[in-house]
Amino acid sequence: MGPPTVRQVYALAAALCEKVGEPFPDRRDDASVLIARIRREIGHPAPELPPRRGRRSRSTYHKT
Numbered sequence: 001m002g003p004p005t006v007r008q009v010y011a012l013a014a015a016l017c018e019k020v021g022e023p024f025p026d027r028r029d030d031a032s033v034l035i036a037r038i039r040r041e042i043g044h045p046a047p048e049l050p051p052r053r054g055r056r057s058r059s060t061y062h063k064t
Helices: 006-020 028-041
Strands: none
């Protein structure tokens, strides 16, 4: 078995939001704010997600 799929991760995140009474974020910035707030609340040493590095653009993946 491999790591969870993207679909599974989204389903887990939605279920956890529902469990704690938080709306599932509609936008990336809302998701970042919610993640940072929750990570601060639980005492995470780095509440802000680090910026992504080395990601290729989508056009790189879908060459025709």
